[in-house]
Every structure is written in structure tokens, then in C-alpha cells.
Amino acid sequence: MKISGSYTIRAPRQAVWDRLIDPQAIAGCLPGVEKLNQVGQDEYEMSMTVGIGPVRGTYEGKVRLANMNPPDEYQMQVEGSGRPGFVRGTGTVRLADGPNSTTQITYEGDVEVGGPVAGVAQRMLGGVAKRLVEQFFSCIEKQITSS
Amino acid sequence: MQITVKVNGVAHTHDVEPRMLLVHFLRDVLNLTGTHIGCDTSQCGACTVLMNGKAVKSCTVFAVQADGAEITTIEGLARDGQLHPVQEGFWEMHGLQCGYCTPGMIMTAVDLLQRIPNPTEEQIRHYLEGNLCRCTGYQNIVRAVQYAAEKMRA
Amino acid sequence: MAVTKLFGASVKRREDPRLITGRGNFTDHIRLPGTLFMALKRSPHAHARIVRVDVSKARAMPGVVAVYTGQDLVDKLAPVPCAWLIPNSDLKVPSYRALAVDKVRYVGDAVAAVVAENRYVAEDALEAIDVEYEVLPAIVDQEQATQDGAPQLYDDVPNNIAFHWKLHAGDFDSAWNQAEVKLSRRLINHRLIPTAMEPRGALAHYNPGTGDLTIWCTSQNPHVHRLLLSAVTGIPETRIRVIATDVGGGFGSKIPMYSGEMLASAISRDLGRPIKWFESRRENYVATTHGRDHIQYVDLAATREGKVTGIRVKSYANLGAYLSTASPGVPTWLFGLMLCGAYAIPAVHVDVFGVVTNTTPTDAYRGAGRPEATYLLERMMDLLARELGMDPADIRRKNFVPKEQFPYTTATGLQYDSGNYEATLDRALELVNYQQLRREQEELRAQGRYLGIGFSTYVEVCGLAPSAAAGAMGFQGGLWESATVRVHPSGKVSVFTGSNPHxxxxxxxxxxxxxxELGISIDDVEIVHGDTEMIPFGMGTYGSRSLAVGGTAVIMATRKVKEKATKIAAHLLEVAPEDVTFENGRFFVKGAPDRAKTFQEVAGAAYLAWSMPEGVTPGLEETHFHDPINNTFPFGCHICVAEVDADTGKVSFRKYVAVDDVGNVVNPMIVDGQVHGGIAQGLAQAVYEYAAYDENGQLLTATLMDYAVPKASMLPRFDVDRTVTPTPVNPMGAKGAGETGTIASTPAVANAIIDALSPFGIDHLDIPLTPERIWRAVQERRG
Incomplete structure (x- = not known):
């Protein structure tokens, strides 16, 4: 399943970049994250509890940041599995300066959902993926503005 | 957890795991295998039983929730060697083929006729939506329920 | 033929009392002390290399007795067999392990088996198994799978093509070159999930003391499963007993040999304890075979008068990740041979590519190949009628094999036994009041309402036979059936049949x-099926063959019994056997009806054996193996009348008429039931059911929440009628009725909906015709 979109954060590019590669900041803005441990250079293990439609479950997974090109672009690879199934995805996040010291974020990615959750998740996610991503960026934005 | 459930008129007391489903309690603990399992998402209705007189899908009820309840399964429907009119209707009208959905279908139909003694065909088809049959195309199931309705009114 | 009291009567079913009181003998009801439960860890990925399977945590869990990986069983269990080795097709049968060893190839491919003290613990332990996969690109679409550069499932199946099967009969090329009308279409016959209400399962019990394996399982063909289980486990056939008494529906999906039954058997032998395995519905959806899934390119040649002169089909059949037991034969022989349908078509060219993809294996599903052929033909007949401005009833009539020409040999080489196709069409037209219906259609259109009338004038091959034909088609078995008729000393009769009803x-x-046949009460006759220990051998129930083939075996064995009983009766009556008449259960001397012995007296005498005729042995029991001389060919006309709401795409059914000819009918009530159920499944393919995969090979319709098995409120009432054209192939004149409804109804419904949409210039849409698909098509045409 392909997802793509853009979001504008009212903060300068470097500040946004710093947050977007900061594991604690990410963990704080992803729903249901229960732990996030660094296990290597730009590689993290996490566990999160997510409900997709009627199927709720805990996923254990890995997040890897790659092709880091600060403060312009990086790739994120996510892999998680749990009783309801698994999620795998890769995405590219690009940052560009916007007007009035804002940052334009564009993202595109490909997500695969498998296992028992696949049927439900794909239909649900199709509709809500964009909103979830926007929630994430808006949370990051709040972190920056409140600090 | 200890529970006491009255099934087909007989009280049973057992220790069960809190996560045990009522359908597994009936089948695996009480050996009442007439209640069938056809899915794991509560769509098919093969496991339908009467709980305190109302049709429930026993795969969506935990055994512990049935503590103190009265359950009627397909094995308890016939009384004194007399088939229930719904059972009779299924036999007379060829309302079953493989027979796997039949116990649940019959229990739902019993519940239907308690609520609507003289249902229209549309009402019957609507009421049976929670019970899937793959063999009959439902036509003879509808006739079976109509047969029972008539018999019960007489 | 002896048409007596019960033949033709709607006798109430004798199997029902146990089934309506919850006393059926379904596999999951069987309990044995000491039983362990097996659960299977299945791949969540459609295509991946297995890097590592770590079962240590699962093994250490309390209540877990054993955990097996593919590697553990390599020497204990041969691969899942494929038993239809179609010849001259460059067939490749890749190894299909019950537990995958190096690679998984579909979501649901099993990688490990847990055996535990109860089902809850077994399920918990699955969670503790850690499988590391290296995910590979997956391929789902069978046509794309044959393109260069597509992901490859196997090193030795280039372009994923497991076979290329051809049947070129007649001169299609010249028919095409000379054709006044040419129609070319790409049709999709999509994938379905059989969905027997009882999922599959097994209880296997190996006794290390005797070396006997007894397995209760959900089987349409217990002897075939015994033979295959013997082949994969190495346990001699004589030591295996397969029991399948009550089976909760099959529709083809309980014919194949599967990993679950194999694993339960092998593990029971390994541990010396009974092993029960019962799949969940989700498991059933990903790991029990699916049906259909063809992409068909069709070229139809015809004259301007509407006479079809030739048909060419190139079909891509999606076999799924592995070749299931009968899978190569279904989209080839059972499809290609039937491409003449009810019509005299002189040239038929068929090329079928069997393609492996990262999806659940496909195999027989009710109709198996014949629905795919019938849908194709009936859709093309409507397109031809549309092209020529002819009535769809007329175009069919014009092309029918005329009734004077039976037995009729088709271009594809089948010999149609008997038929009167026009009679079923005429009767169906009368039942729907066709002319008035067309007028009404016109009137409604003027009001912006869209009524459609859809035809399907089908013929199907059933009672699959004879064995020599099976051999020529590469089917690794005979297509006969057996029966033993055992008369007990009291005169009560046990009949052992190799057919295995579900x-x-x-x-x-x-x-x-x-x-x-015996002139005795039906209460004195017991039918025994579904136990290999009791029945000589049986090919099983599928292909609408039980009555035509199995029933004939029963009759022939019964007649042998009568023959012997007549000799004994004659001896007792002190006359020659030629002078004895048998009627209504009594043997009597011709011309002296008072000098008589009852059937029961003769049975008793046969067992006392105090006084037997010269050369006649004691006892009264006969076995017959019946190999029919030909298949049977039921036919009929189904007409669907449906209204489409052009603003929402919603379809409502006004009327559904089925006029079938299945030859003589033993029990009309049962045949009606078969027809109803068949129509429901075929109609559902036309408008509801669809097994959907995403591009990564995830089955999106893996539960009954997502896969649209019709509910009572989603189906119309069916008006069922019959004509009777007996078959000369068997003494009953009966043809078979199990699949007619499914075969006929999909095109009848699709044709009705497309007819309704014709004012929008729509002449074809691929099934299933969901509201969304219809709505989009209408929106597009409306601009």
C-alpha cells in the first residue's frame, strides 16, 4: 500500500530534522509505543500496542534510519510483528525550507500489512493513514514549539 | 475459576480458565458436541445456543459469563422423545444437507419464533442473517421455519 | 428399470435425525484419551526464504510436548502428492513439503507444528516460535507471473509455467479466416474460497503396539486418502484406517491430500499418542484449496446468421504456490473438453497455461473447470447475440445440438449421452413468461428502471468416468465405484458404498x-460409508458421480444378490431357477404364486446352509466394481431476472428459474436441495464472492467478515423445474445433480445484469458484479 503526502511545520528545518531523528521524540509521538531501545547505529527496537479496527495487539519491531542526508532527507525502515500480524514499510522523508521559517515535509512510502490483520488493516489504513501521519508531525511540531 | 451452569436442565460445576469460551466449555468440558464451531469471528452462527432463553453465539461468550445461567443446546431441544417443531420442520422440509450449520440454525429459528410467532419470509431471511449455510441456499430452511411456525400456532 | 414404490419419491432423509438433534459424527466430535492437540505455525509472508526457525522457547513452555520444523520431518514424511499428471504438457510438479524447509511460497505455508496438551496451549506456543524470514518479492497475478523478470517461485519452473496443455480439435484457423463475425474478449473468472461450514481437521491415532494408524478426517474420499497417506508415511495401506462418517460440506475442498492430515499421522506415529488438529476458519481460508482463478482470452468465429463456427481459448490458470492433488486436471481437461457446451461447434482450440504464484493452491471447487467453461461460453453467446441484434434465446436455439443427434460426439471428443436442450429452454421461457417480460423491460426502461434477463443453457459432464479415460488424462486413479451388499441372516441388508456423502x-x-430392487422395507436397509475398514474400496463423492457411478455399483451388487437368492429359492421350492419369479420381496413358482419363499426366508436359508443347490456357496453377500461406459451429461436452462439500480449499482433479484434435466430422479426433494445450494454458490460468484489478494500476496478476504458468503437475505427464491431425458449409461437413467446449479447460475446472473445495463452501452463487465463495479461502469458511460 502506497502512502504519500506533505505537511508543513512551523519551525526551521534544522530543528525539525533534529527531532525527526531523535528516538525519544519519535517514541513520544507514535501512538502506543511502550519501549524504544537503540540497538545499533540509527537502529532501534521498539514495542508498540496498536488497535487497527477491531484487532488490537502488541507489535515487536525494529526501526532503522538510513541514507541520512541532514537536514534534507532520510529513509526510514520499519518492521514489526505480533499476534495480529506484521507490518513492514519503507519510506522517504524530505525536508525543505518553507516561507517564514517553516519546514515543508514531503513523505512517500510503501507499507505491507500481513497476517490476520491484513484484510481489516488495509481497508482501514487506506482511509486513516494520512491522518495518522499528520498527527505524528503535528506532535513533533508541538514538541519543538513547547521546548 | 469455578462456575455453575445449568445446561439442558442439569447443573454443572467446573473450574475453568477465565479465557475459556462457552462453546469450548460445552464441547470439551461437558462433551456436548452438538454445538459446532464454523469460524473464529462470530459470523457463521454454527455455535448458537439459548442462554436464559435467548439465542447467543457461544463463541462470543466466555464460560465464566455463563456462570449461573441456563443454557439450552441442540441436545436439549427435543423433550421426552418429541422433536421440537423446528427440528421437525428441518427434517420435513429438507432444511439441511451436511448438517453442520443445522444446530445453530435451529436454535436461532427457535429464538425467532419465540419473538415473532408468524414471521414473513422476509423476516425469516433477515433474522437468520447471523447464521451461514453453504449447502441449502436457505430456501428449504425458510420453509422449515414456516412449517414450525404453523405447527406451533396450531 | 424397475420403477417401483420408492424410486422417484421424496423420502425424508434418514441421516437427519442425528443431525437435527446434535448427534452427528463429525471429526472434531471424536474424543480419545491421551489426545494431544496440534497447531501449525504458518507463514505471514507470501514469499520468503526461511533463515532460521527457533522453537526453543515454545518447546520449554509447560504443556508443550513437541515442536517440529520442516527439517525435523524431511525423512519422516514424503512431500504432499499431486495425483493428476496431465500428459503432453511439459508438466512440472515442484516439491510441496508439509512443513516448508527452505522457502515459504504463500501466506499460510506451514513452517512448524506444535503439539501440546490442549488447544489453548498449542496456540500460545505458536506465538513463542521465532521464525526469521528473508522476504522475497511476491507475484500474485498469473498472467504477470509468466512475464520475463517476474519473481520466480522455483528454480526449475521457468516463468512460473508448470504446464502448457493443448487441445486442438477441428480447424479453427480456417473457421476464423472465413468468419463473418469475429469476437475477441478477455474474461476473468475470479478466485473463490469453497467455505464448507465445517473446516478441515483430523484425529490421528497410531498404535505403536500394532502398527495401526486410525485417522478420522474431513474427507470426501477416504480410500484415496488412505492410499496417499500410505504413500507419504510409508505405513502400509493394510495398517491404515480412514474414517469420515459425517463431513460438514466439501464442495471439492476435501478431496485433496493436505499437510495437516499428513502431519497429524506422522507425529502420532512419532509420539505414539493420538493427535488432533482442527483448523480455524482463517486457517481454512489461507490453507485449504481455493477454486477457479482463470484469465481467459477468447476468440469466437460465427456466421452472420449467428452460427458459431469455432472457438479459441488461451487461458492462464492460477495454480497457487504448489500443485494440489487434482489441480492440473481441473483447469485443463475438465475445462477444455466442455468448451462446446450445448452447441454444435465444429472447431475448438484450447491452450491452458498452468501458472504457479504466491497464493493458496487451487483445486476442485464445485463444478471444477466446468463453471469456467460455461461462464465463458454463455457470456460469449450473449455477446454474439448483441453483436448480431438477435435475441439471446434465439442464438442459443440456433446453435443447440439437435435432439435427433444424440448420442452426439463433440469436436472435443466427448460423447453426449442424451439430451433435449430446446425442451428445457422452452419450459424456462414459459415459466418466466418471456415475451411479456421483454415488454415490461421496455416499459421500465422508459421510466429509467433497468431490468435484465439472463440466460444460461448449459450442459455439464458428470459421473466422471470411465477409468480408461482417466488413464488417458493422466489421472492417477480409476473412476469406477464399488459396492458390497450384505444380506444378514434375518434378511436385513447392509450396503457398503465407496461413495462418501457429505x-x-x-x-x-x-x-x-x-x-x-429387493422388495423389502427401506427400514431394513442400512447404508454404510466413510470407513475404509468396512468398504472394499471407493473413489469418493465429487463430480456429481455418486448416484450415476456409486448408485449403479449398488444396483449391480444387489442384482448379483438377487441372482444367487433366486438359485437358493428355486432349490428350496424344488424347481429350476428359470421357473422362479421374484416380486415384492417374494420368490414364487411361475404360475403357482402360492408356492413361495420370502426374501427373509431365503436369506436365512443361505446362512443356515443346511441345504444348498449344487455349486452354490453359503452366505448372501456380493460386491460389484462398476466402471461406467461413459460420463453422463445433464443440461438445462436457467433464467435470471434482475433489476439494477443505476444510481447505486445495487442488484435486486426479481425471479430465478431453473429447468434442469438430470435424467431420472430418485428423490426429487434431495435433487431440489442440491439445485438450490448449487445456484446459491454460482450466483454468489456472479455478485458477491471474491478472494482478494493485495500485490504482496496477502489474502485480504481471510475471514467471514470479509469474504461474502451469501446470507439468507442476500438470495432470492429459486423456482426449480425439470424435464426428464434418461441416460442410457446406467440402469437408473440418472445423470447427476450436484453441480448443475453452480455451473448454470453464474452466467445466468451475470448475463441478466449486463442485459439490464445494455442501455448504457455496456456489453461486458467482469464478475463479481458488485454495486461498486456496476456503479463505476455506469458513471463512466454517463460521463
């Missing part, structure tokens, strides 16, 4: 036949 009611129909 809803078809043979305990009733076979008893009707035997009671008639």
Missing part, C-alpha cells in the same frame, strides 16, 4: 434403490 443424502437415496 450432505448429498446417499444414506437415503441408495436405500431407496436397494429397497426397490
Amino acid at each position: 450432505g448429498q443424502g446417499e444414506e437415503t437415496t441408495f436405500a431407496q434403490i436397494v429397497a426397490d
Whole structure:
């Protein structure tokens, strides 16, 4: 399943970049994250509890940041599995300066959902993926503005 | 957890795991295998039983929730060697083929006729939506329920 | 033919009392002390290399007795067999391990088996198994799978093509070159999930003391499963007993040999304890075979008068990740041979590519190949009618094999036994009041309402036979059936049949036949099926063959019994056998009806054996293996009348008429039931059911929440009628009725909906015709 979109954060590019590669900041803005441990250079293990439609479950997974090109672009690879199934995805996040010291974020990615959750998740996610991503960026934005 | 459930008129007391489903309690603990399992998402209705007189899908009820309840399964429907009119209707009208959905279908139909003694065909088809049959195309199931309705009114 | 009291009567089913009181003998009801439960860890990925399987945590869990990986069983269990090795097709049968060893190839491919003290613990332990996969690109679409550069499932199956099967009969090329009308279409016959209400399962019990394996399982063909289980486990056939008494529906999906039954058997032998395995519905959806899934390119040649002169089909059949037991034969022989349908078409060219993809394996599903052929033909007939401005009823009539020409040999080489196709069409037209219906259609259109009338004038091949034909087609088995008729000393009769009903009611129909033949009460006849220990051998129930083939075996065995009983009766009556008449259960001397012995007296005498005729042995029991001379060919006309709401795409059914000709009918009530259920499944393919995969090979319709098995409120009432054209192939004149409804109804419904949409210039849409698909098509045309 392909997802793509853009979001504008009212903060300068470097500040946004710093947050977007900061594991604690990410963990704080992803729903249901229960732990996030660094296990290597730009590689993290996490566990999160997510409900997709009627199927709720805990996923254990890995997040890897790659092709880091600060403060312009990086790739994120996510892999998680749990009783309801698994999620795998890769995405590219690009940052560009916007007007009035804002940052334009564009993202595109490909997500695969498998296992028992696949049927439900794909239909649900199709509709809500964009909103979830926007929630994430808006949370990051709040972190920056409140600090 | 200890529970006491009255099934087909007989009280049973057992220790069960809190996560045990009522359908597994009936089948695996009480050996009442007439209640069938056809899915794991509560769509098919093969496991339908009467709980305190109302049709429930026993795969969506935990055994512990049935503590103190009265359950009627397909094995308890016939009384004194007399088939229930719904059972009779299924036999007379060829309302079953493989027979796997039949116990649940019959229990739902019993519940239907308690609520609507003289249902229209549309009402019957609507009421049976929670019970899937793959063999009959439902036509003879509808006739079976109509047969029972008539018999019960007489 | 002895048409007596019970033949033709709607006798109430003798199997029902146990089934309506919750006393059926379904596999999951069987309990044995010391039983362990097996659960299977299945791949969540459609295509991946297995890097590592770590079962240590699962093994250490309390209540877990053993955990097996593919590697553990390599030497204990041969691969899942494929038993239809179609010749001259460059067939490749890749190894299909019950537990995958190096690679998984579909979501649901099993990688490990847990055995535990109860099902809850077994399920918990699955969670503790850690499988590391290296995910590979997956391929789902069978046509794309044959393109260069597509992901490859196997090193030795280039372009994923497991076979290329051809049948070129007649001169299609010149028919095409000379054709006044040419139609070319790409049709999709999408994938379906059989969905027997009882999922599959097994209870296997190996006794290390005797070396006997007894397995209760959900089987349409217990002897075939015994043979295959013997082949994969190495346990001799003589030591295996397969029991399948009550089976909760099959529709083809309980024919194949599967990993679950194999694993339960092998692990029971390994541990010396009974092993029960029962799949969940989700498991059933990903790991029990699916059906259909063809992409068909069709070229139809015809004259301007509407006479079809040739048909060419190139079909891509999606076999799924592995070749299931009968999978190569279904989209080839059972499809290609039937491409003449009810019509005299002189040239038929078929090329079928069997393609492996990262999806659940496909195999027989009710109709198996014949629905795919019938849908194609019936859709093309409507397109031809549209092209020529002809009535769809007329175009069919014009092309029918005329009734004077039976037995009729088709271009594809089948010999149609008997038929009167026009009679079913005429009767159906009368029942729907066709002319008035067309007028009404016009009137409604003027009001912006869209009524459609859809035809399907089908013929199907059933009673699959004879064995020599099976051999020529590469089917690794015979297509006969066996029966033993055992008369007990009291005169009561046990009949052992190799047919194995799972809803078809043979305990009733076979008893009707035997009671008639012997002139005894039906209550004195017991039908025994589904136990390899009791029955000589059996090919099983599928392909609408039980009555035509299995029933004939029963009759022939019964007649042998009568022959012997006549000799004994003659001896007792002190006359020659030629001077004895047998009627209504009594043997009497011709011309002296008072000098008589009852059937029961003769049975008693046969067992006392105090005084037997010269050369006649004691006892009264006969076995017959019946290999029919030909298939049977039921036919009929189904007409669907449906209204489409052009603003929402919603379809409502106004009327559904089925006029079938299945030859003589033993039990009309049971045949009606078969037709109803068949129509429901075929109609559902036309408008509801669809097994959907995403591009990564995830089955999106993996539960009954997502896969649209019709509910009572989603189906119309069916008006069922019959004409009777007996077959000369068997003594009953009966043809077979199990699949007619499914075969006929999909095109009838699709044709009705497309007819309704014709004012929008729509002449074809691929099924299933969901509201969304219809709505989009209408929106597009409306601009």
C-alpha cells in the first residue's frame, strides 16, 4: 500500500530534522509505543500496542534510519510483528525550507500489512493513514514549539 | 475459576480458565458436541445456543459469563422423545444437507419464533442473517421455519 | 428399470435425525484419551526464504510436548502428492513439503507444528516460535507471473509455467479466416474460497503396539486418502484406517491430500499418542484449496446468421504456490473438453497455461473447470447475440445440438449421452413468461428502471468416468465405484458404498434403490460409508458421480444378490431357477404364486446352509466394481431476472428459474436441495464472492467478515423445474445433480445484469458484479 503526502511545520528545518531523528521524540509521538531501545547505529527496537479496527495487539519491531542526508532527507525502515500480524514499510522523508521559517515535509512510502490483520488493516489504513501521519508531525511540531 | 451452569436442565460445576469460551466449555468440558464451531469471528452462527432463553453465539461468550445461567443446546431441544417443531420442520422440509450449520440454525429459528410467532419470509431471511449455510441456499430452511411456525400456532 | 414404490419419491432423509438433534459424527466430535492437540505455525509472508526457525522457547513452555520444523520431518514424511499428471504438457510438479524447509511460497505455508496438551496451549506456543524470514518479492497475478523478470517461485519452473496443455480439435484457423463475425474478449473468472461450514481437521491415532494408524478426517474420499497417506508415511495401506462418517460440506475442498492430515499421522506415529488438529476458519481460508482463478482470452468465429463456427481459448490458470492433488486436471481437461457446451461447434482450440504464484493452491471447487467453461461460453453467446441484434434465446436455439443427434460426439471428443436442450429452454421461457417480460423491460426502461434477463443453457459432464479415460488424462486413479451388499441372516441388508456423502443424502437415496430392487422395507436397509475398514474400496463423492457411478455399483451388487437368492429359492421350492419369479420381496413358482419363499426366508436359508443347490456357496453377500461406459451429461436452462439500480449499482433479484434435466430422479426433494445450494454458490460468484489478494500476496478476504458468503437475505427464491431425458449409461437413467446449479447460475446472473445495463452501452463487465463495479461502469458511460 502506497502512502504519500506533505505537511508543513512551523519551525526551521534544522530543528525539525533534529527531532525527526531523535528516538525519544519519535517514541513520544507514535501512538502506543511502550519501549524504544537503540540497538545499533540509527537502529532501534521498539514495542508498540496498536488497535487497527477491531484487532488490537502488541507489535515487536525494529526501526532503522538510513541514507541520512541532514537536514534534507532520510529513509526510514520499519518492521514489526505480533499476534495480529506484521507490518513492514519503507519510506522517504524530505525536508525543505518553507516561507517564514517553516519546514515543508514531503513523505512517500510503501507499507505491507500481513497476517490476520491484513484484510481489516488495509481497508482501514487506506482511509486513516494520512491522518495518522499528520498527527505524528503535528506532535513533533508541538514538541519543538513547547521546548 | 469455578462456575455453575445449568445446561439442558442439569447443573454443572467446573473450574475453568477465565479465557475459556462457552462453546469450548460445552464441547470439551461437558462433551456436548452438538454445538459446532464454523469460524473464529462470530459470523457463521454454527455455535448458537439459548442462554436464559435467548439465542447467543457461544463463541462470543466466555464460560465464566455463563456462570449461573441456563443454557439450552441442540441436545436439549427435543423433550421426552418429541422433536421440537423446528427440528421437525428441518427434517420435513429438507432444511439441511451436511448438517453442520443445522444446530445453530435451529436454535436461532427457535429464538425467532419465540419473538415473532408468524414471521414473513422476509423476516425469516433477515433474522437468520447471523447464521451461514453453504449447502441449502436457505430456501428449504425458510420453509422449515414456516412449517414450525404453523405447527406451533396450531 | 424397475420403477417401483420408492424410486422417484421424496423420502425424508434418514441421516437427519442425528443431525437435527446434535448427534452427528463429525471429526472434531471424536474424543480419545491421551489426545494431544496440534497447531501449525504458518507463514505471514507470501514469499520468503526461511533463515532460521527457533522453537526453543515454545518447546520449554509447560504443556508443550513437541515442536517440529520442516527439517525435523524431511525423512519422516514424503512431500504432499499431486495425483493428476496431465500428459503432453511439459508438466512440472515442484516439491510441496508439509512443513516448508527452505522457502515459504504463500501466506499460510506451514513452517512448524506444535503439539501440546490442549488447544489453548498449542496456540500460545505458536506465538513463542521465532521464525526469521528473508522476504522475497511476491507475484500474485498469473498472467504477470509468466512475464520475463517476474519473481520466480522455483528454480526449475521457468516463468512460473508448470504446464502448457493443448487441445486442438477441428480447424479453427480456417473457421476464423472465413468468419463473418469475429469476437475477441478477455474474461476473468475470479478466485473463490469453497467455505464448507465445517473446516478441515483430523484425529490421528497410531498404535505403536500394532502398527495401526486410525485417522478420522474431513474427507470426501477416504480410500484415496488412505492410499496417499500410505504413500507419504510409508505405513502400509493394510495398517491404515480412514474414517469420515459425517463431513460438514466439501464442495471439492476435501478431496485433496493436505499437510495437516499428513502431519497429524506422522507425529502420532512419532509420539505414539493420538493427535488432533482442527483448523480455524482463517486457517481454512489461507490453507485449504481455493477454486477457479482463470484469465481467459477468447476468440469466437460465427456466421452472420449467428452460427458459431469455432472457438479459441488461451487461458492462464492460477495454480497457487504448489500443485494440489487434482489441480492440473481441473483447469485443463475438465475445462477444455466442455468448451462446446450445448452447441454444435465444429472447431475448438484450447491452450491452458498452468501458472504457479504466491497464493493458496487451487483445486476442485464445485463444478471444477466446468463453471469456467460455461461462464465463458454463455457470456460469449450473449455477446454474439448483441453483436448480431438477435435475441439471446434465439442464438442459443440456433446453435443447440439437435435432439435427433444424440448420442452426439463433440469436436472435443466427448460423447453426449442424451439430451433435449430446446425442451428445457422452452419450459424456462414459459415459466418466466418471456415475451411479456421483454415488454415490461421496455416499459421500465422508459421510466429509467433497468431490468435484465439472463440466460444460461448449459450442459455439464458428470459421473466422471470411465477409468480408461482417466488413464488417458493422466489421472492417477480409476473412476469406477464399488459396492458390497450384505444380506444378514434375518434378511436385513447392509450396503457398503465407496461413495462418501457429505450432505448429498446417499444414506437415503441408495436405500431407496436397494429397497426397490429387493422388495423389502427401506427400514431394513442400512447404508454404510466413510470407513475404509468396512468398504472394499471407493473413489469418493465429487463430480456429481455418486448416484450415476456409486448408485449403479449398488444396483449391480444387489442384482448379483438377487441372482444367487433366486438359485437358493428355486432349490428350496424344488424347481429350476428359470421357473422362479421374484416380486415384492417374494420368490414364487411361475404360475403357482402360492408356492413361495420370502426374501427373509431365503436369506436365512443361505446362512443356515443346511441345504444348498449344487455349486452354490453359503452366505448372501456380493460386491460389484462398476466402471461406467461413459460420463453422463445433464443440461438445462436457467433464467435470471434482475433489476439494477443505476444510481447505486445495487442488484435486486426479481425471479430465478431453473429447468434442469438430470435424467431420472430418485428423490426429487434431495435433487431440489442440491439445485438450490448449487445456484446459491454460482450466483454468489456472479455478485458477491471474491478472494482478494493485495500485490504482496496477502489474502485480504481471510475471514467471514470479509469474504461474502451469501446470507439468507442476500438470495432470492429459486423456482426449480425439470424435464426428464434418461441416460442410457446406467440402469437408473440418472445423470447427476450436484453441480448443475453452480455451473448454470453464474452466467445466468451475470448475463441478466449486463442485459439490464445494455442501455448504457455496456456489453461486458467482469464478475463479481458488485454495486461498486456496476456503479463505476455506469458513471463512466454517463460521463
